[in-house]
Amino acid sequence: xxxxxxxxxxxxxxxxxxxxxxxxxxxxxxxxxxxxxxxxxxxxxxxxxxxxxxxxxxxxxxxxxxxxxxxxxxxxxxxxxxxxxxxxxxxxxxxxxxxxxxxxxxxxxxxxxxxxxxxxxxxxxxxxxxxxxxxxxxxxxxxxxxxxxxxxxxxxxxxxxxxxxxxxxxxxxxxxxxxxxxxxxxxxxxxxxxxxxxxxxxxxxxxxxxxxxxxxxxxxxxxxxxxxxxxxxxxxxxxxxxxxxxxxxxxxxxxxx
Numbered sequence: 001x002x003x004x005x006x007x008x009x010x011x012x013x014x015x016x017x018x019x020x021x022x023x024x025x026x027x028x029x030x031x032x033x034x035x036x037x038x039x040x041x042x043x044x045x046x047x048x049x050x051x052x053x054x055x056x057x058x059x060x061x062x063x064x065x066x067x068x069x070x071x072x073x074x075x076x077x078x079x080x081x082x083x084x085x086x087x088x089x090x091x092x093x094x095x096x097x098x099x100x101x102x103x104x105x106x107x108x109x110x111x112x113x114x115x116x117x118x119x120x121x122x123x124x125x126x127x128x129x130x131x132x133x134x135x136x137x138x139x140x141x142x143x144x145x146x147x148x149x150x151x152x153x154x155x156x157x158x159x160x161x162x163x164x165x166x167x168x169x170x171x172x173x174x175x176x177x178x179x180x181x182x183x184x185x186x187x188x189x190x191x192x193x194x195x196x197x198x199x200x201x202x203x204x205x206x207x208x209x210x211x212x213x214x215x216x217x218x219x220x221x222x223x224x225x226x227x228x229x230x231x232x233x234x235x236x237x238x239x240x241x242x243x244x245x246x247x248x249x250x251x252x253x254x255x256x257x
Contacts, residue, residue, distance in 0.1 A: 024146075025219065025220055025221050027146060028146045028149050028150070028219075028221045029221050031088070031144065031146055031150060032150065032221060032248040034088050034089050035086060035087065035088050035150055035247075035248055036086075036087040036088075036090075036245040036246065036247060037084055037085075037086060037087075037154065037232060037245065037246045037247075037248065038084065038085045038086075038087060038245050038246070039082060039083065039084055039232065039246070040083045040084065040085050040095075041083070045085060046072075046076075046083065047070070048085065048092055049083055049085055049092075049095045050070040050071055050072045051069055051070060052085075052092060052094075052095050052135055052136075052137060053070075053071035053072075053095065053133055053135045054066060054069045054070055054071045055069075055135075055137065055138065056135035056136060056137065056138055057071060057135065057197075059138040060138075061198070062197050062198055062199065063196055063197065063198070064196070071133075073109075075097075075099065075107060075108065075109055075132075076097065078099060078105070078107040078108070079105055079107070080099050080100045080101065080102070080105040080107055080108070081097060081098070081099055081107070082097070082098045082099075082100070082158070082232075082233060083095070083096075083097050083098075083133075084096055084097070084098070084154055084232075086147075086150055086151050086154075087245070088140075088144060091140075092137070093136060093137050093140050093144060093147065094134075094135065094136035094137065094147055094150070094151045095133065095134075095135055095136075095151075096131055096132075096133060096134050096135075096151050096152070096154055096155070097131070097132050097133040098129055098130065098131055098132075098154060098155060098158050099128075099129070099130040099132070100127070100128075100129060100158065100162050100164065100233075101118075101122070101127065101128040101129075101130055101168075102122065102127045103122045103123060103125070106119065106122055108128070108130040108132070109130065109132045109170065109194075110128075110130045110132070110168050110169070110170050110203065111130075112194075113170060113192050113193075113194050113201065113203075114168075114170075114188075114189065114192070114203045117188060117189060117203065118168065121166075126165040126166060127162065127163075127164045127165050127166075128164055128165070128166050128167065128168045129155055129158045129159050129162065129164045129166075129167045129168070130167075130168050130169070131152065131154075131155040131167070131169055132169075132170065134148075134151060134152075136151070148178070149182075149219070149221065149222075150248075152182075153221065153222050153224075153248070154232065155167060156212070156215065156216070156222040156224075157222075157224045157228065157229055157232060157233075158232075158233060159208050159212055160212065160224065160229060161229040161230075161232070161233045162233070164208055165207070165208060165209065166205055166206060166207055166208060167183065167185075167205075167206045167208060168203065168204070168205050168206075169185065169203075169204045169205075169206075170194060170201040170202065170203060170204075171201060171202055171204050172199055172200075172201060172202075173191070173202065176202065176204065179204050179206070180204075182215065182219070183206045183211055183215055184206055184207075184210065184211035184214065184215070185204040185205060185206040185211075186204065186205055186206075187202055187203065187204055187205075188203040188204070188205050189202075189203055190202075223249075224248075224249050225249040227249070228246060228247075228248065228249035231246045232246055
């Protein structure tokens, strides 16, 4: 479920407006210097992500109590799924899951709720990045106020790497302003239920041909190098291992500018 980063996003947006985007960008870049992205495909990394999801959702009353204290579903194993842990100073702080949805691989949580609206668009050749399972450690969200930007940066990079036509999210009502302001997203249709969560979700859609470049201009820390993009999203060849961690590249983008 998108929009589950349990942070004070409105406070972050206010801060960005009051001190100027350039000053805010500097603070985000400083935090990125301490950040690692980790693609979680197996073992302990996956379990840590599933436990963080549960911890965040339970803290906000979005799921019922579970004995195993893990949150996962069959879409975590879809061939077009990318799960990430965001580590700051070596500690897992947040996580996000991305699905690259195409006509050939129409798998993603958003298709379980809004497939009647999106499947015809896939048939016409559109492709989507669908972020979901945005969660952050509730013990750290007030410390790292820019965490939504660090985490959602992965969705921006995915849109650039896959050249997707749209980024589509399922979000709760209290997060709509953030997506409108930062990504130019617009609401499509009315809220719908999304079990097992206890609140309805809305479909918010950002047209990449209109919004991606303007987002990168306004928030340069969303930029990435082709090397970072490949490390994050390229599938390893036969006998190859995926990189364990990926360091964000805005520093190198600035130096090359």
